[in-house]
Amino acid sequence: MTDAKQTISDRIQEQMDALTRAERQLALSILENYPASGLGPLAALAKGAHVSVPTVARMVQKLGYKGYSDFQADLREELGAIAKGPIAKHETWAGAAPSEHILNRFTDAVIDNIRNTLAHIDPAEFDAASALVADPSRHLYIVGGRITHTLAEYLFLHLQVIRPHVTHVQSTSNTWPHYLVNAKPGDVFVIFDVRRYENNTLKLAELANARGAKIVLFTDQWRSPVHRMADISLTSQIIVPSAWDSATTTMLLVESMISAVQTLDWEKTKDRMEELEDIFDQTRLFRKFT
Amino acid sequence: MTDAKQTISDRIQEQMDALTRAERQLALSILENYPASGLGPLAALAKGAHVSVPTVARMVQKLGYKGYSDFQADLREELGAIAKGPIAKHETWAGAAPSEHILNRFTDAVIDNIRNTLAHIDPAEFDAASALVADPSRHLYIVGGRITHTLAEYLFLHLQVIRPHVTHVQSTSNTWPHYLVNAKPGDVFVIFDVRRYENNTLKLAELANARGAKIVLFTDQWRSPVHRMADISLTSQIIVPSAWDSATTTMLLVESMISAVQTLDWEKTKDRMEELEDIFDQTRLFRKFT
């Protein structure tokens, strides 16, 4: 509403005129290396600004804090808010709903997950994974578990259009050993394994690994044990205000990968898509209009 | 290994495998609000990560620091270095990647989709839909199409735990007429239909509607023709830099709804979940830890 919270930096600048010489000197020193210097011990800050300890103590009180620790706590909070970035402010989207509404709380959490996930992903690894998945000379097996087989299938449905030799395997079914006997060294397994890691998935990964296959793993921040066998692990943060974990972030990664793979050989993808169009036309699966 | 300055974040990630469960939990907590959380008092950090004080003390030593203060000093130094460096501005999600990287472009688009979607959703409608879906006195049919059946199944798998009488129907299979004959007035159809609207789905909706069933529709911004029969339509924006549309936003809505429904009768959900736990224990489907 009224006062969007003022940064400490602002508050200091504002008070600047009301400060005395030594205090101003201190203030400038704080702003110079903001906010790191304010987060150290009081004595260090004093020394860095070439002022005395009591000067620091006196100033933070002048700024309206109960003490130096209070001041630091505020600084830390601000630092946390900065890191969260501008999008996290859901004033941006909270249309009609109050911010306590589950839609907003949930979305907040998901955006947070996305931000954290992206911050910890190595783009080179992502590209390497995409290249593996795109390589038509390798047979591609996509493996999902009890819940994650939905993501696996989503990936499968799209890759199927982009390239040949793609197989969807459900680790919870008992048919998967059949697929494994065909796996050759150099083939690629895309494995989904998130919390409530599944024994079947692990076994499958072990066998695939033993046969010399490459493994690309989609997992969560706690990392499935499969990651020890994986050539590349892509981890998502999946915490939401719910009894279950969120698959949205993983979905985002999957779609990004689809997009990346499709770009790697767009000409061929386009051709395949057009062929598929024709077939769909013939089956009248889709509506032509409205 | 030339040790060009390694960030603490890197160092933690690197050691991640050598860490134990509680330590990993702590590490993730540090990374989650990095670096702010590491700059507070040790006890606060421990509490925030839900681990004990000694665990924190043990871990910082494992990371090679003399003590927590030592660790903090390093964090502050790093923070100072960042601030000094090239004006690190945001809008790139994957910090390490250039903003043209597909990960960043895709995520930008998705965040945009989310924001737009939320802005246009009426929370009252969402709540009404949740209530319909949660009502155990109505049989619930969940319907998906060629691609969207993955979302449908995702919803199905979770609702199955929350309530009885849930059925997953694939509109592309030719078995769905069998389900329809059982449908009673007041039963609820949750229908997914996004671009490349499917004829089968429309027909199914028409029949369901004719039998007096309620329809909750998940669709995209262009709205499936099913919306004319739907009691409640939830529309997502689905544009991304890809040859295909994005399901991520729809997934977000689905998960939000799962969370909302579960909350409506949490006691019963909890009981059902516990029963399920037991069964899983017996089947040894899941690993207990690590």
Next chain:
DNA sequence: ACAATTGTGAAAATAATATCACAGACGACA
């Protein structure tokens, strides 16, 4: 049943903060 991990509660050691009194420095002003 065993080994490893983790939490508990407590105590001791350390570090940091908050204050105080006082003296020197400085500028304002007569």
Next chain:
DNA sequence: TGTCGTCTGTGATATTATTTTCACAATTGT
């Protein structure tokens, strides 16, 4: 130039907060 009031630093001390460590019990996976 001298006086005054304000500001500042010094050094010391009391107080509080934080870290560090310990032994032991509980838990968990193997």
